[in-house]
Amino acid sequence: MKCPDCGSDDTRTMDSRRRDGGTYRRKVCRACDFRFSTRELHVEEVKLLRNPPPPPEPEIVEAEPEAPEPKAFLILRTIRGILDQWKGD
Numbered sequence: 001m002k003c004p005d006c007g008s009d010d011t012r013t014m015d016s017r018r019r020d021g022g023t024y025r026r027k028v029c030r031a032c033d034f035r036f037s038t039r040e041l042h043v044e045e046v047k048l049l050r051n052p053p054p055p056p057e058p059e060i061v062e063a064e065p066e067a068p069e070p071k072a073f074l075i076l077r078t079i080r081g082i083l084d085q086w087k088g089d
């Protein structure tokens, strides 16, 4: 592992711990004493990062057939139509 600060290969792992499905390492550069941390990912996770899965296909939802007008409403409208005709004349 190269030091991100000076590029030296002479780095030392101070501490490593597993967390969130990865391995975290605290490292220190022996050349410049720069401290940094790394996270090792599992192979599956790396694959996932390199080839993210395609977005899900949009779901095709079939339009529901329009609900037929309720009969009671139709009858009421017919009666109202007759009443309006009476009133009108």
Ligand SMILES: [Zn+2]
Pocket (backbone or CB within 6 Å): 003, 004, 005, 006, 007, 008, 029, 030, 031, 032, 033, 034
């Ligand atoms: Zn360094």
